[in-house]
Amino acid sequence: MPTNTVVRACIDTDIEEEASAVLLTVSDALRILLIHIAHEKVLPFEPLIPNSATILAMEEAQKDNLESITLDQLQAVFNKNRKSFRGIYE
Helix, strand or coil: CCCCCCCCCCCCHHHHHHHHCCCCCHHHHHHHHHHHHHHHCCCCCCCCCCCHHHHHHHHHHHCCCCCCCCHHHHHHHHHHHHHHHCCCCC
């Protein structure tokens, strides 16, 4: 006999409201998505489509207009932002 598992997800309120206008609850949408992935062994969408910020960054990289930083500077950015993600990914 199958058992149910509870899954928690952090979802933007606006996105949840827009999706519910299609008459799907978050639970329904996740269930449909996971069933599709389990049966088809593939995502039902292309996850690697860049957004406008990513496209702009890629264009700047191609023009070689990038800001150079040291590894220590990058680590400082990670350390600073890590605090804002605590609780979300733990």
